Amino acid sequence: MAARTKSTKDRPSYRCTECGWTTAKWLGRCPECQAWGTVEEYGGAPAVRTTAAGRVSTAAVPIGQVDGRQATARSTGVDELDRVLGGGLVPGAVVLLAGEPGVGKSTLLLDVAAKAASEEHPTLYVTGEESASQVRLRADRIGALHDHLYLAAETDLSVVLGHLDAVKPSLLVLDSVQTVASPEIEGAPGGMAQVREVAGALIRASKERGMATLLVGHVTKDGAIAGPRLLEHLVDVVLHFEGDRHARLRLVRGVKNRYGATDEVGCFELHDEGITGLADPSGLFLTQRAEPVPGTCLTVTLEGRRPLVAEVQALTVDSQIPSPRRTTSGLETSRVSMMLAVLEQRGRISALGKRDIYSATVGGVRLTEPAADLAVALALASAASDTPLPKNLVAIGEVGLAGEVRRVTGVQRRLTEAHRLGFTHALVPGDPGKVPAGMRVLEVADVGEALRVLPRGRRPSAPAAE
Numbered sequence: 001m002a003a004r005t006k007s008t009k010d011r012p013s014y015r016c017t018e019c020g021w022t023t024a025k026w027l028g029r030c031p032e033c034q035a036w037g038t039v040e041e042y043g044g045a046p047a048v049r050t051t052a053a054g055r056v057s058t059a060a061v062p063i064g065q066v067d068g069r070q071a072t073a074r075s076t077g078v079d080e081l082d083r084v085l086g087g088g089l090v091p092g093a094v095v096l097l098a099g100e101p102g103v104g105k106s107t108l109l110l111d112v113a114a115k116a117a118s119e120e121h122p123t124l125y126v127t128g129e130e131s132a133s134q135v136r137l138r139a140d141r142i143g144a145l146h147d148h149l150y151l152a153a154e155t156d157l158s159v160v161l162g163h164l165d166a167v168k169p170s171l172l173v174l175d176s177v178q179t180v181a182s183p184e185i186e187g188a189p190g191g192m193a194q195v196r197e198v199a200g201a202l203i204r205a206s207k208e209r210g211m212a213t214l215l216v217g218h219v220t221k222d223g224a225i226a227g228p229r230l231l232e233h234l235v236d237v238v239l240h241f242e243g244d245r246h247a248r249l250r251l252v253r254g255v256k257n258r259y260g261a262t263d264e265v266g267c268f269e270l271h272d273e274g275i276t277g278l279a280d281p282s283g284l285f286l287t288q289r290a291e292p293v294p295g296t297c298l299t300v301t302l303e304g305r306r307p308l309v310a311e312v313q314a315l316t317v318d319s320q321i322p323s324p325r326r327t328t329s330g331l332e333t334s335r336v337s338m339m340l341a342v343l344e345q346r347g348r349i350s351a352l353g354k355r356d357i358y359s360a361t362v363g364g365v366r367l368t369e370p371a372a373d374l375a376v377a378l379a380l381a382s383a384a385s386d387t388p389l390p391k392n393l394v395a396i397g398e399v400g401l402a403g404e405v406r407r408v409t410g411v412q413r414r415l416t417e418a419h420r421l422g423f424t425h426a427l428v429p430g431d432p433g434k435v436p437a438g439m440r441v442l443e444v445a446d447v448g449e450a451l452r453v454l455p456r457g458r459r460p461s462a463p464a465a466e
Contacts, residue, residue, distance in 0.1 A: 015042045019192035033192045073259065074170075074212075077115025080268060080277030081108075084239060084252050086260020089116070089171065089212040093259065094203050096177075096232065097252075098217040098225045099241030104250055104270045105216050106175055107142060108241070110135065111274060112214070113173045114144035121170035122148040124163060128155045128179030128189075142274030155189065157182040157198050164205055174202065176216035177231075190218075199231050232256065243270070247364025249284055250275065251303065265304035282421060285310040285363040291391075295383030298394045298423070299375035300414035301367055307410070307417035309394065311362040312372065314379040316355045324354060330361030331376065332368055339377045339399060343384075346403030347377075347447045351384045370398035371408040374427060377447060387454050394418045395427040395450070403447045405429045415439060427453065 015022045016039050021032035027039050073088035082088045089095070099105045110125065117123040123146075127135050132153045139145050150167050154160050157180050164172065174180065181189035182197045199215070206213045215235065217225050225232060232238050236258045243250035252266040267281040278284070285308060286298070295314040300307050312331070319325065328336050336359050343349045359376065361367055374397035382389050396414055398406040407429040415426055419436040427450055430443045444450045 013042060014039050016040075018187070019196070035192075070210075071259070074116075074121075076112045078108075078112055078277055079279070080266035081112060081252060084254045084257075084260075084264045084266040085237065086257060086264075089214075090236075090259050091170070091210040091212060092207050093237060094206050094213045094215065094235045095237040095239060096215045096217050096225070096235045097239045097241055098219050100219055100245075102245055103241050103243050104268070104275055105241050106130075106135075107138065107270070107275050108250075108252075108268065109173050109175065109214055109216065110139060110144045111142055113171065114139070114146045114149050116171050117146040117149040119148055122150060122167055123171045123173070124150045124152065124167045124169035125173045125175070126152050126154055126160055126163065126180075127175050128153070129176060141272075144274070155180055157201055161201065161205060164209070164211070168209075170211060172202070172206070172211055172213045174213070174215050176218060177202075178218050195231060199234055203234055244364040244366075249278075249281065249364045253304070261305075263304040265306055267303075267306075282309040282417070285361070285365045287311060287362055292388035294386045294388045295379055297375040297379040297382065297389055298418075299367070299372045300394055300396055300418050301365070301369060301372060302410050302414065305410075305413075307414050308365065309418060309421055309423075310365050310367060310372075312367070312375045312379045313360050313362065314376075314383040315358045316352065316380070316383045317358075319354060319356045325356040325358070327356075327358045328360065330364070330366050331359055331372075335370070335373065336376060336380075338401065339373060339380060342399055342401060342403055342447060343377055343380060347381065347451055349381060349384055352380065355384075357383075369408075370406075371396055371414075373397065373399035374405060374444075374450060378427075378450060378453070381451055381454060385454060390425060390453060392423045393425045393427070393453065394423050397427070397429045397444070397450075399447060405444050405446060405450065407431070415441065 013022060013024055014026050016030040016032060018035045018038045019030065019033040021030055029036050030038055071090050073090050075082055075088040097105055113123045113125045132151050135151055152163050160180060177195060177198055178190040180198045181194045185193050185197045187193045202213055219225055238256040240253045240255055241250065242253060248269045248271060250268040250270050254262045254264055256262060267278040268275050269278050297312050298309060299312060300309050340352055344352060375395040377399055378389060378395050396408065396411060398408050400406055411428055411432045412434055416436055418426060419439045424439055426439060426441045427444050428441055430445060432441055435441045
């Protein structure tokens with residue numbers, strides 16, 4: 001037995017140089033961080049330990065006797081962000097905000113830091129990517145100056161923790177977690193081990209001090225949060241900041257939230273003077289016209305639980321090349337291709353096969369839910385016949401490959417939003433529920449019925465049944 005124990009202790013062990021994961025045998029790829037060629041031998045196998053029961057410092061109490069006032073949210077001063085967070089920031093909560101470079105993360109959080117600062121609740125803004133003077137210039141531009149907003153440009157974790165002792169803030173903003181490093185951990189800033197150590201230290205500090213923390217995170221080229229997946233599990237809230245860099249609209253979408261719902265979306269408008277919340281953003285997605293134009297159709301999409309009226313546009317022109325172009329912007333190419341096939345086969349529209357087709361949305365909104373299928377199909381049919389759809393019409397419904405129009409969630413909420421904005425007619429699937437007073441709703445079972453809204457004189461080739 002002694003010899004067997006000795007051989008076990010002398011057996012080499014292996015460790016990943018990127019994330020620190022250990023194993024008893026060599027592997028070409030680390031299962032934790034998915035890095036290749038980083039597992040190296042470093043010494044004997046770790047001894048097997050057992051944990052003995054310790055003294056209980058705080059006795060367990062019935063859940064009804066727990067004081068829930070300590071988890072009361074405090075407003076950030078930005079209504080749209082409070083909407084996504086579930087009312088505001090809870091003391092001790094750690095929020096991870098991720099987004100592409102240039103989307104406006106630093107601008108939004110600097111505005112939040114200034115509005116949340118007060119004499120009783122000072123705020124500390126730590127930047128690791130910019131100098132203090134650069135942040136000051138941005139604060140001047142967006143009006144984010146406050147006597148109790150403190151600014152520090154640091155990349156050393158120990159120094160950041162020292163600032164916490166000196167300022168004692170109620171809110172910490174760190175921009176970004178990938179730029180701060182601990183001198184006690186090997187590896188460059190942004191590495192797996194460094195991100196894990198920095199996040200862990202700040203989470204412990206937040207829980208001990210009752211301090212809310214906002215962490216800025218980078219994203220990969222695929223749009224996922226950079227760093228170990230463990231980072232998303234450690235924090236309390238994960239938010240994604242989305243938006244087209246060439247458009248004004250920005251969306252903050254909740255992915256994980258221990259204090260509220262994850263189906264809320266905050267809408268913002270980015271402009272030269274900073275970033276402002278949009279309580280009613282539907283106007284950004286519509287084009288104001290005196291008369292309807294061929295190739296346009298309106299729909300109502302749901303971003304979280306918020307209905308937004310959006311405009312779909314389509315354009316068809318004679319192709320000059322053997323393979324006609326299919327270009328989309330703001331729409332999924334696969335969904336548009338499906339609608340083209342359905343219109344040709346089920347709607348008997350043959351004018352689309354040999355033409356260049358361009359489809360897009362207005363205002364930078366991205367429509368990914370199937371409820372926009374019917375609007376896409378009608379916009380394509382309207383463009384093919386060069387015939388405008390009736391004015392004040394919205395189309396809602398998912399279109400199947402058999403040409404049927406399927407039901408979607410939240411039809412009543414969508415119709416209520418369309419009626420509030422002045423739309424009087426709607427095409428919907430069967431059984432829409434309660435309809436707003438004064439709104440005319442036409443239930444359609446398939447694409448053939450939906451195409452009847454086009455004027456008969458200039459309608460594209462229709463099914464023989466008509």
